[in-house]
Amino acid sequence: MAESSPVRAPAVVRHFARIVDLVFAALTVVFFVAIALATGVRSPWSAAIPLALFLGVLLLVRRRWPMTVLLLSIAAIFAYHLVSWSPPGWIWPASAAYFTAAATSRVRWVAVIGVAQLLYSAIDARWVIDRNMPHYLTHTLGEGLLLAALLGMGLAYAASVRWRNRPGGLEASTS
Structure with missing residues (x-):
């Protein structure tokens, strides 16, 4: 029996994924800035808007370079935190970066990065x-649970993609 190559997603699915990423990037910018303003950031142009734009752009390329996007997202959030109070709006783009990177073969490194961020957050909030x-305790345990959930969802997604793309694929199991 000839081995079949992995099935490439139809063009409409690939285009829909790009549109979803574009919408997520735009919403990231809008919501991050809105949350920053709502939580008392007085001058959003100094740090909040540049960070929101940077995190939004990273979401556009997260599927192509998941580990790079994760590292740059976390580094940008740390840098922002050094110059300004950190509003909660960063959690969405960081979560998307964690999920996407957790679906790769480098999930152990993703966990190490997440635990390092969690330790920093716990120490910083002391x-x-x-x-x-x-x-x-709620803050620290909540972040830990979120990290565990994102890693678990990324692993589950990667497993489902591998299962779907195995020889015989989804079609063989449904016929």
């Missing part, structure tokens, strides 16, 4: 411990 320990 000032909350004296004021509101339940909030600190």
Whole structure:
């Protein structure tokens, strides 16, 4: 029996994926800036808007260079955090970068990056411990659960793609 090559997605599916990425990138910029303004950022042009644009552009290329996008996203968020208070709007583009990178063969490195970010966040938020320990624990455990969920979803997605593209593919199991 001849071995078949992996089936390439139809053009309409590839175009739809590009449109989805474009919409996600645009929404990232709009929502990140809106959240920054709503949470008290007084001058969004100094850091919030450049970060929002950068994270939006990264979402456009996340499928092609998932690890690079993850590293650049986290580095940009760290840099932003050094110059300004970090509004919660960054969580979406970072989550998309984690999910996409977790679906690659480098999932262990994705986990290492995530744990490093989680440790940094836990240490950076230590000032909350004296004021509101339940909030600190909820924040830290919530980030840990989100990271675990993103890694799990990325692994599950990668497994489903491998299963679908195996010789015989989805069609063989449904006929």
